[in-house]
Amino acid sequence: MFEFMMTEEQKKIRDEARDLVMNIPREYILDVHSDKIKYPREFLEECGKRNLLGLRAPKEYGGRGLKWEDQIILAEELGVPGMIFSCTAGVTGAVVADALIHAGTNEQKQKYLLPICKGEKFAAECLTEPRGGSDFFGSTTLAKKDGGDFILNGQKRFIVGGEGADLFLVYAKTNPQGNSRESMSVFMVEREMGVKTEYVYGLMGGRGGGTARVTFDNVRVPKENIIGELNGAYDIFNHMMIPERLDSSAMIIGTVRPAIEIATDYTSKRKAFGRTINKFQAVSFKVAEAVIKIDSCRGFLSSVAKAVDSGAEPAYCRRLVSEGKKFTTEQCWDISNLCMQVMGGIGYTDIYPIERILRDLRLSMIWVGTNEIMSLIIQHEWYQNRAHELATGTNKRIVELDCISAFEKDEKIYE
């Protein structure tokens, strides 16, 4: 969000987040980026102590009762030391917390949301399976009823916090024969119930988040741990796409921001042909392009957050959030490349963190639904919306008819 749009309270959140980021020791950041630290527990504990997890949770459950417009400010700032800092904080404090805020019972909020907000317990979200992430409702993890419990069997892949998290929000089939809207339930599973971490991935970027494959081998989960309704995962999944995509879009704006700052400083000092290279338009125009892109992302995402906060129609929000995710991730990826390009060879080395930022950002076009899936959602909602508009009437001018031969029926052939 732009500073001029922020309230005093929002500026305070930004400054609190900046203060937290300023106080992360350099060695800690390097250890996270090199996977020496597998999961940034100390950082997350500090977020909890500073009441920066679960901003949107009601105050009685340890949150601040704020909105998405506030959360995206926090997510941007926490992305500055690296995408995975904001990601791990967001998964527990914005995404899993949101499932509890949205669909949890009072008992579930007391038991899980409160410690998440305090930074005493950390949560992971388990949707993707080895057999596929995009085809989500084809999931095979099974939860079979056994008295008052469910027995969970299956595995989930690429789970941030798979190593390190204490709680797992797991989607599993409870009605495998039912149609996709009625086949799955969402469970809150505690690690102590028997969740096993089988494999921690070697990643191109986004390291240090404990991204792992987790398995459930006859894990017994009480029915009280179903979040929402039995077989009601469809609604929760649809809802969760909003926090996942809003938060992950905001965090990468923060991740790429330092790349522009570094490129600006470097090109103001580096000389070639007797002048600083920012005097060459081929260089400074690339920086200008990067600035336009980051500002466009900020502007667009603020509007998306406002739409969600306003309680606009869910399908409309889903489209906007998907647009925001695709647009932001592609722009930020371009920005990291532009910044690398103006730095020449040194940008490709670890003398500057541009290469790490670029590696981090590549992931953003793949996770929380690939950008192809974003296009799938956007076109679907857009066509639906237009069909509805045509069916119900519109107060907009029909410009199709404002041309000379508009009524040549023999030319308007569609089949």
Ligand SMILES: Cc1cc2nc3c(=O)[nH]c(=O)nc-3n(C[C@H](O)[C@H](O)[C@H](O)COP(=O)(O)OP(=O)(O)OC[C@H]3O[C@@H](n4cnc5c(N)ncnc54)[C@H](O)[C@@H]3O)c2cc1C
């Ligand atoms: C580092 C990392 C962290 C992650 N964190 C988490 C996490 O915490 N929790 C979690 O649940 N998941 C997580 N994911 C998983 C991520 O969301 C999935 O990888 C992603 O949704 C894609 O699923 P997939 O890898 O199975 O690819 P697939 O679904 O197999 O897709 C492969 C390709 O086919 C394309 N494709 C598939 N179907 C269609 C279609 N209908 N139309 C057009 N193109 C299509 C995709 O766009 C993609 O290009 C993470 C992934 C990574 C790499």
